Amino acid sequence: MLKILIICCTLLLPIRAVKAQNRYEQVINNWHSKRIESLKAENGWLNLVGLFWLEEGKNTFGSDQQNNIVFPSGSIATKAGYFERKGNIVKLVAADDVNITINGNPVKEAIIFHPDSTKTPTVVAGNLKWTIIKRDNKIGIRLRDIKSLALATFKGIERFPIDSTWKIEATIQSSPKARIEITNVLGQTNEQQSPGKLLFTLNGKQYSLDALEEGNELFIIFGDATSGKTTYPAGRFLYANKPDANGKTILDFNKAYNPPCAFTDFATCPLPPKQNILQIAITAGEKDFDHH
Structure with a gap:
């Protein structure tokens, strides 16, 4: 009887994993659908x-x-x-x-x-x-x-396959008085207050991204080794929840998305600060938009 129970439990594990993955993919797809709706809205970037x-x-x-x-x-x-x-x-x-x-x-x-x-x-x-x-x-x-x-003529945005391994825990290295320089496509540079660096580990190596505060969220402008190859040359954007009491938050790169300048020549997008250009390829989120 015990042996049968063990076998049943063993069989249930991959089923639960598949269901969890399906639920996660649905969450990301729902997020992406809302993202597309916002692009197509009257105050979106496509018009x-x-x-x-x-x-x-x-x-x-x-x-x-x-x-x-x-x-x-x-x-x-x-x-x-x-x-x-x-x-x-x-x-x-x-x-x-x-x-x-x-x-x-x-x-x-x-x-x-x-x-x-x-x-x-x-x-x-x-x-x-x-x-x-x-x-x-x-x-x-x-x-x-x-x-x-x-x-x-908009037909959507190509994405990397949804992969939950790109949902990564990060720890904030708080620096309440920190300010970082953000330059936009017009060449204008402004110092903006940063709550600190987000530290995270990929393949055993630690990386960091300087964050900005936007409302109740953190806003990250980053580039990586895919920039100018499979993703937009001037980097991508990402939002994350503010850290919890333990300084932890989640960076879900499946929600990395193109800046407005990928869709129109008439936006004034901020560019990633040099410290936010990662040397690793983030193969998650939106790929470059090729309507140009």
Whole structure:
């Protein structure tokens, strides 16, 4: 009887392992589905079609090539109006024959960016939507087309096979006053506060990644030996829970994903700090996106 019980238990072990793996794969696939939904959303990255930095004074815009800011051909009137920048304040003035709305209300003239405002409005004209973004001393128009070609032709993102061995425990080496330099694709460098380094072991060797704090999570920008080969050349992003009382968290590289710049030329992505470029190949998460 004891022998039969031992055999039954032995047979159950691989079955439980398979079920656990299936549950884990479902978790990752659900996460990835939400990731795809966010890319395709109206505020996602697939519909971004322009980024135009404003000069001081008047900046004419429209689909005519003679404008200071040229929107995609056929998307708006040839001469749609102008943006006027005065320091950190931006005013929109629409041409008489152009239908532009903010919050559903037609406008001919409106302040669309002010340093004292808590919210930047979204401006709509046909299929186009735009907002103002500020990067250090640069102020620009972030333009979206809700029926963009990139969105219409999007077929998904290739991934490495889901592998639970890339779900790795990490220990934070806290450094509350630490600051790390983060450079973006515009070449702008800012010092950002870091809660510390995340230490983890792969194949018997210890590695570390400097983390940033974002809301209730840790945000990691990293590169590895796959960067520029099978994954995006400028690295990938990863979120993790904040460490528990013992300083432990999980780095699940199956959730490593491409930065916005993999999908559009009009994003201002941060780049991995040099200390976050790993010499090992992280063969998990998203591969490079090849729509370009």
